[in-house]
Amino acid sequence: MEDEELELATKAMEAHKEFVKQPLEEKKECVSKLTYSGYIASGEESTADKKDLAEIFTVCKDVPLDDDRVKMNWPCHGPTPWPNECYKELMTAYMDQLAVYGDKLLKLIALGLELPMNTFVKLVEDGWHHMRVLHFRERLDRQDDARGIGAHTDYGMLVIAAQDEVGGLFIRPPLPEWRSKNWCHTESAAGVYENDDGWFFVPPKEGTLTCFPGDMFQFLTSGFFLATPHKVRLNYRERFALAYFHEPNFNSVIRPLRDPQNDECIHYGTHFTNMFMRCYPDRVTTKCIEEENRLDILDKLRNNAIRAAKKGMKNTISCDEGA
Ligand SMILES: O=C(O)CCC(=O)C(=O)O
Numbered sequence: 001m002e003d004e005e006l007e008l009a010t011k012a013m014e015a016h017k018e019f020v021k022q023p024l025e026e027k028k029e030c031v032s033k034l035t036y037s038g039y040i041a042s043g044e045e046s047t048a049d050k051k052d053l054a055e056i057f058t059v060c061k062d063v064p065l066d067d068d069r070v071k072m073n074w075p076c077h078g079p080t081p082w083p084n085e086c087y088k089e090l091m092t093a094y095m096d097q098l099a100v101y102g103d104k105l106l107k108l109i110a111l112g113l114e115l116p117m118n119t120f121v122k123l124v125e126d127g128w129h130h131m132r133v134l135h136f137r138e139r140l141d142r143q144d145d146a147r148g149i150g151a152h153t154d155y156g157m158l159v160i161a162a163q164d165e166v167g168g169l170f171i172r173p174p175l176p177e178w179r180s181k182n183w184c185h186t187e188s189a190a191g192v193y194e195n196d197d198g199w200f201f202v203p204p205k206e207g208t209l210t211c212f213p214g215d216m217f218q219f220l221t222s223g224f225f226l227a228t229p230h231k232v233r234l235n236y237r238e239r240f241a242l243a244y245f246h247e248p249n250f251n252s253v254i255r256p257l258r259d260p261q262n263d264e265c266i267h268y269g270t271h272f273t274n275m276f277m278r279c280y281p282d283r284v285t286t287k288c289i290e291e292e293n294r295l296d297i298l299d300k301l302r303n304n305a306i307r308a309a310k311k312g313m314k315n316t317i318s319c320d321e322g323a
């Protein structure tokens, strides 16, 4: 990344360092029943039924209360419960910059595959880009299994990750082995190969971002690009990281690129909502979706989006307000 972005990333991590020093009760104020944006305490998130030890602030799209999507009770839509204005400005500026990188990468990948340059960027117009700002405490005991976050894949097109100098991220490259389809209920990628050989440590390098595909890229390319499994181990010092996710539009429908007549398709907002409900079964946001029957609204959105996409035979339609 350029010096300007490196400075932003460093400042964003510093802001998170200040934030995590606040009393737990104060941090816990930063949650919302409308959106998964906000604070996640260490141990609150589970991967494959084991608690992750990361203290996180998730930043999803900051959607104001007077936005139609919020008024129509779309799940996961609402204003971000920011801790303070400075935190908001830094995270927003960094994410805006990574959105530019994400689009550039998608164009380059399309050209590399000899596809029209805008093939992938069309899917991410008004994308559901989000970010996890992460703090991992230091590993306390050499006997500890040092698990920070269990093995998983992320959900959208591209993961673009930044980390400080401490190190802790491991990735699993495309190996000739069975790979899960994380979007299928029966094929969760959570915890898969967690304790097997074949993981690579990602060495921290100042100014260097790590980029890999997510679930939607795997589906879109019928497995030509595999969503990259990754996991985090605690290190002997605390560690900070920024995991940015470059995503399709919430209401977009994804179809395998080389097989457009295939009936199989994914409504990205449904995949996102399913994944977040799975990770945070006890969060107020999940309870609100359940208690206010917001999954019915999501079903309608999905059905309308799929119907419209089939008519137009497009890979995406955006913000069909048919709820
Ligand atoms: O800590 C990291 O470098 C990556 C974190 C991660 O995988 C995630 O937040 O999904």
Ligand SMILES: [Fe+2]
Residues within 6 Å of the ligand: 152, 153, 154, 230, 243
């Ligand atoms: Fe991840």
